[in-house]
Amino acid sequence: MVTTRKVTPVTSEDRVDEPRDDQSGASPSVQAVVLVGGKGTRLRPLTLSAPKPMLPTAGVPFLTHLLSRIREAGITDVILGTSFQAHVFSEYYGDGSKLGLRLRYVTETEPLGTGGGIRNVLDELTADTILVFNGDVLGGTDVREVLNTHEESGADVTMHLVRVSDPRAFGCVPTDETGRVTAFLEKTQDPPTDQINAGTYVFRRSVIEEIPAGRPVSVEREVFPKFLSEGRHVHGHVDHAYWRDMGTPDDFVHGSADLVRGIAPSPALGDRHGESLVHEGAGVAPGAVLIGGTVVGRGAEIGPRARLDGAVIFDGAVIEAGAVVERSIVGFGARVGPRALIRDTVIGDGADIGARCELLRGARVWPGVQLPDNGIRFSTDV
Ligand code: GDD
Ligand code: MG
Numbered sequence: 001m002v003t004t005r006k007v008t009p010v011t012s013e014d015r016v017d018e019p020r021d022d023q024s025g026a027s028p029s030v031q032a033v034v035l036v037g038g039k040g041t042r043l044r045p046l047t048l049s050a051p052k053p054m055l056p057t058a059g060v061p062f063l064t065h066l067l068s069r070i071r072e073a074g075i076t077d078v079i080l081g082t083s084f085q086a087h088v089f090s091e092y093y094g095d096g097s098k099l100g101l102r103l104r105y106v107t108e109t110e111p112l113g114t115g116g117g118i119r120n121v122l123d124e125l126t127a128d129t130i131l132v133f134n135g136d137v138l139g140g141t142d143v144r145e146v147l148n149t150h151e152e153s154g155a156d157v158t159m160h161l162v163r164v165s166d167p168r169a170f171g172c173v174p175t176d177e178t179g180r181v182t183a184f185l186e187k188t189q190d191p192p193t194d195q196i197n198a199g200t201y202v203f204r205r206s207v208i209e210e211i212p213a214g215r216p217v218s219v220e221r222e223v224f225p226k227f228l229s230e231g232r233h234v235h236g237h238v239d240h241a242y243w244r245d246m247g248t249p250d251d252f253v254h255g256s257a258d259l260v261r262g263i264a265p266s267p268a269l270g271d272r273h274g275e276s277l278v279h280e281g282a283g284v285a286p287g288a289v290l291i292g293g294t295v296v297g298r299g300a301e302i303g304p305r306a307r308l309d310g311a312v313i314f315d316g317a318v319i320e321a322g323a324v325v326e327r328s329i330v331g332f333g334a335r336v337g338p339r340a341l342i343r344d345t346v347i348g349d350g351a352d353i354g355a356r357c358e359l360l361r362g363a364r365v366w367p368g369v370q371l372p373d374n375g376i377r378f379s380t381d382v
Contacts, residue, residue, distance in 0.1 A: 028077040030147065031127040032070050035117050036063065037083030037108055042248045045348035045366050046331055048214065051085045054092065056314060058259035058295055059279055060268055061092065062246060065259070070270040071100050073143035075131065080125045080237060081117040083108040113218030118208055125205050134199030138255045140242035141200070142266045150202040153179065155235035157207060157227065160200040162243045171197035171220045175234060181234040184224035198243055248344045250262040253327045257293025257310045283356035337373060
């Protein structure tokens with residue numbers, strides 16, 4: 001019997017078979033489903049023009065990091081459960097062959113929720129073992145070890161669990177001493193443990209058939225609590241690998257910086273790590289300081305003496321001389337005027353921030369908005 005509170009060393013004999021590469025036409029033993037149909041409301045206004053998993057993160061759409069990790073685990077057959085702005089995914093990834101994947105898309109005309117999204121792809125599922133991923137998680141977990149836990153425990157569902165300092169924003173998932181899940185409490189204000197749902201599940205295909213079809217279903221609020229009340233075997237795989245849900249501006253900024261600095265692993269990036277990442281066609285003037293995992297997008301311009309610390313500058317944005325941008329995202333083609341101060345802020349695509357403006361603490365500037373010079377200040381000097 002394996003307990004999953006500790007990370008069990010896995011020998012090569014224990015490992016589940018490498019899934020066969022589906023490019024050959026053979027049917028795979030494991031398929032992956034990635035849920036990418038959410039509206040990404042907490043990342044507005046950036047998600048008004050692009051779905052959350054397609055926002056650039058260290059130079060590629062966020063989803064590329066997750067897909068590369070799936071591919072690295074030897075899984076090639078991947079279905080994206082899309083809804084909101086579905087066409088953006090297929091236009092970018094096509095059949096997935098550039099990433100070494102066989103990628104297919106199943107689109108919900110009305111969002112069906114996380115459980116409904118999983119049920120909705122059932123027709124595409126031929127393998128017995130189905131890995132399901134929330135599409136907004138940046139992680140370093142070895143996917144094959146989650147599969148191994150599933151294989152060894154013989155559970156109906158295995159879920160990846162991590163420990164966080166504040167579990168209230170997540171699904172709280174206590175387990176017993178054998179690693180078996182005892183409850184699933186989505187976003188509770190009174191979490192009994194700091195162990196949470198990390199957003200990766202292994203389902204037996206037959207279990208997905210039990211999810212009600214044709215209506216919105218939350219896997220977290222409906223399916224898992226029901227399975228547990230019926231005494232089904234739901235198992236936890238706990239580890240201590242890097243993990244972050246990228247769903248808020250704060251997490252997006254920190255996750256991006258962690259990728260740039262190599263703190264968050266990604267097979268999509270290789271060894272290009274450092275204090276900053278400047279993409280081709282971008283201009284950085286002498287005297288500009290780029291630190292803290294700052295990323296500068298293609299064709300962006302950074303003026304003299306600008307200071308960027310943990311900044312995410314999308315393609316074509318302009319940061320003028322002496323401006324300071326800290327832990328903030330500057331959208332496509334936006335401009336930050338001379339000596340402006342931008343801290344813990346999201347600036348929408350094409351917005352124009354006048355000289356010496358100060359935007360702090362969770363400010364969100366909507367796309368195209370123009371703030372005049374000195375237009376918003378926290379200090380009283382002029
Ligand atoms: N296809 C589809 N349809 N996908 C959806 C839908 C839908 O209606 N709604 C949400 N999704 C996708 C989102 O795009 C995202 O990738 C994933 O499902 C999870 O949705 P979030 O909105 O990011 O959920 P969360 O972060 O509040 O909580 C979830 O993730 C946490 C871990 O990151 C829950 O699963 C929590 O229990 C978990 O702790
Ligand atoms: Mg999320």
